[in-house]
Amino acid sequence: MSATAKKRTPLPEDIIARKGGAPIVSLTCYTTPMAQIMDAHVDFVLVGDSVGMVLHGLASTIEVTMDMMILHGKAVARGLSSTMMVVDMPFGTYEESPQTAFRNAARLMQETGAGAVKLEGGVGMAETIRFLVQRGIPVMAHIGLTPQSINTLGGYKVQGRGETADALVADARAVAEAGAFSVVLEKVPAALADRITAEVAIPTIGIGASAGCDGQILVVDDMLGLFTAFKAKFVKRFATLGADAEAAIADYARAVTAREFPGPEHIFADAVPGETR
Template identity: 75%
Template structure:
């Protein structure tokens, strides 16, 4: 049996079983090369609707479509050998009701081979999550700051401070009770994140939450320094790929203008070289 055949990709049940155990590692990916880069280090990879901002230059996630999620999901799926694939349900693809959510979630799973979908919302999405999970669609939930709701939230502010913490706690409990196998906690106070982690039986995945969460996720373009238009407080830059790439492009342009590229080793002779005997 080959080494590749022996690799076992985690399932939603495996992620659920990690509650209270070793921290769960996750990053987003939207393209085949980046998916190959993050695959071995992550437990699951998320094709997030953040693709709209970091890849397509949209002002928010609201313009992302199902076709976009399918296309990027397929590209990432072809690269993953170790990580479980989760794909975001884009804005407008599930809020109308459970039946609409099922049709679109089934499409994502059928056309990409993803293991689970992620959707935003708490108490108001519990019925939909219950409907999906009872029909063989694993769901990762997302509460706290929910970027698809920025127009009603009034922006990207921290959620759950003071008495508002009761709302976020109720959302987390509702999605857990409805059958989600994990929940992303975005941009909530650390003490609240720790309280939610202790209160629910499913893993919490923090992004701007607490080191005490059961796992962490970041947008890969943020942590690699590829996306530099702004930097959220919760992001740590582990690389400077935009700056490195820009410097490489500038060096290339300089060499082209100086006619030092292509050099002799990059061009072809009139006749093919003789093969060594």
């Protein structure tokens, strides 16, 4: 492919075809500029409901609304030209019934241009996943630690240890059989993640799971060091942009206070023919 050639935007079927192949690369994203940066490097972008915590300062994902997801979905879509976008369904928009889930998923796809939606839950959500898929809505599932359920899970705890491992395997099998094209495994013991990856026919996307998963995802603000309110064990900082930004802002404040900025090169003369900026 030439440097100027545009790759075809992947479809859910392309993600399924990657099962057992080259690892699937994905990141969570919320803004146009960040989407533009990652577009050429990832297989899909997830507009995650973690936006509530990362960008809006909320205590959890439970407070995130449909309008927020649509707003950020539209923003991310404007920054993508060759990458599939998946959008999280926020808490309370799909649990009531398959019919409710369909109406909200259809709205998400229509208003954002998403290629798929993601929802949390295993066996209990299988009927809903099947209902959506049968009506043309591709679904990415999410099991293990499901952040929208932290109030019933007792916090952000590792899931699937001990006697609960078989239940998590059953969740994975249920969402795969219902038609999900992939499943996120969050905060799951590595051996269990490897077992699930081996036993289900759809790709597993790990976040705090195992390097043996079919793919990996992180929140981009976490891995770049922009979001530092807390750091999960599974996050690797690939950069420290938050610290860099703080240092730059401190330098800016110093320069303004010292009247070093703006300098002659940053200000305008009374009239310069043809000057526009």
